[in-house]
Amino acid sequence: MPLPGPAVVPEPISPDPPGSTPRPLLTQSWLDLAFLHWAADPADVAPLLPAGCVPDTLDGVTYVGLVAFRMHRVGWLRLPGVPYLGSFPETNVRLYTVDGEGRRGVVFRSLDASRLLPVAIGRSVFRLPYMWSRMTVSRDGDVLTYTGSRRLPGPRGASSRITLRVGEPVAEPTGSEHFVTARWGMPTTLLGRPVHLPNTHPRWPLHRAELLKCEEDLVAAAGLAAPVGEPASVLYSPGVPVRFGRPARRQA
Template sequence: MQSEKDISIEDRLKAKKLGPFPCMYQDWRHLLFLNWAYDPKEIQKTLPKGLFVDVHEGKAFLSVVVFFIENLRAPFLPKVPGLSHFIEINLRTYVYDERGVPGVWFYSLDIDSKLAAFGGRTFFHLPYHQADLKSEFKNGIIHITGQRKSNPSTFFNFSYKENNEKNRLAKPGTQDFFLVERYILYTTVKNQLKRGQVHHESYPLAQTDFFTANTNLFESNHFFKPQGPPDSIQYSPGVDVSIFPLKNNK
């Protein structure tokens, strides 16, 4: 198994290069990254053949990412009113393939649109779920609450402060860089490993006052709930994203 230290900074950034023919554009806004260190061996047990848990200084991570999708649109087409703005909450970990290409592996993605959830499952073969999610912006605080439609016992309650000032970029080699500089997603189709690319500029990161994170996403994905607060928290005002279709991981 290739270890984290064998993947150079250059290799980690190769996937950032813009490819041809994106199939979709999205704007990601008000992103909250909540990252917990987790046992690498436990995460490895959950991964498909051909993927390996990626670690930073010996630590693997599970992350809850909360954000808003805006202006979803296909190339050369305008956005569709009512079908282009969503809330998404996902649980992910950090992996690399047999060639050492780093990326992310999703355990679940909850989104407040039946059509978007269907599209994510059908065209990207990702474990999307429709969720009933509500948001409120009040005095600079973002509140998101709700539950999964198919399983209301899976619930979400997040509050965090937006911060559009004093943004910084993650420094190569740091834990922040390891967690946010990811441009490949992996999934499987009929037990065959596939990959997709997302392209965007590096996340502008900022400090945020962390208020509430109450969810049972870990338990609903068969992980033990972390004891204690996240090991790291990042906030980003957002990036504009190009999304590319899946292809065979060769």
Template structure:
């Protein structure tokens, strides 16, 4: 069910800071989401993240996450979504950073299904989008690209009634950093809190060639499923 924009904007008690005062620019939906979280060595991770971004930690632990989902209804404010551009599958590899005390995420890799969408997203956001062929069904996700290979088969299990502090730290993130400019400010996003479910993997083959020494991708420390969120984003 699509929520009214005003309902999303007025649901703010879960946020660590207020939403921006100026108007949002992008609307998008992140649907049918699989989270796979991995604890990693901070020294190795430090080599992969620009120095002006501080590595964020939870109880002294450093983490990266693979997030596979379907991006839906992407469009600027006062326009409407165009199906062949605004709906596509995506997989990203992200880690957790802070800048001037503001926590967010930094993307090590983003794979997207459609060529035109990938080119536009890279230009509009400055994020490391790359085209990869992705196939998705209700319970599977397959990708074979230049940077990674993914084969996932899963089942959604019970809803997580009480989200732990670690789960909140890993999922409730409202700033995106490009990492290209030491003077950059964050790209702010907003959505209602994630509705998280346990997930069981029937198959999990996951490989990022550039990060084999960083992560054992076949064995996530934590994993979640979510039906998704409606997202507002600011320039």
């Protein structure tokens, strides 16, 4: 049975952004990222997406992502990033979409962050499901550990603990690795209007990674089936600087 939504041809999967953002709305850096992905049935994901979007698929499947990292120096417009309030650990549960214009994007089911003010702004301005959590990111040589425990709004106590060992750089990422990392926007709402918020950054520097531990219930708390078995993909990146452009109108 075909999934409901826009019958459009998706834009190509590309490791490079489709354009530039000469007048950014937001600037920030994403550092020390752990990318964990599990394959999922598109029919299971479709009801969780915004109106006007369908699951993005590769070889008949879509993916559920658990991505932990350090947000660094979030800044508005061309102002310099804020060193304390704009720098914090974050862990996201995310899905992959195509909208009515064929734009590939990311839909966040939850975004756990350790700074209350960015959480409040993300929830009120962009209607993103930010959660205030206790979080840490620590490093011991080539081993990184990401921990989090949710405070508000809940479910209180939803948590994650991810430990991985960074491996060799990826000389040439596979198609599926580009699919889950090279994303150039997200469908969201701004002041009650459906919009596409574009982003640009340099090509991801990716590394293979060995997952040493993954104890989490964030995926289930986000309304998805709890992951079964090992992830289909585990990657690490030291990070990239990111620029978000002005929102574009999106069909709902």
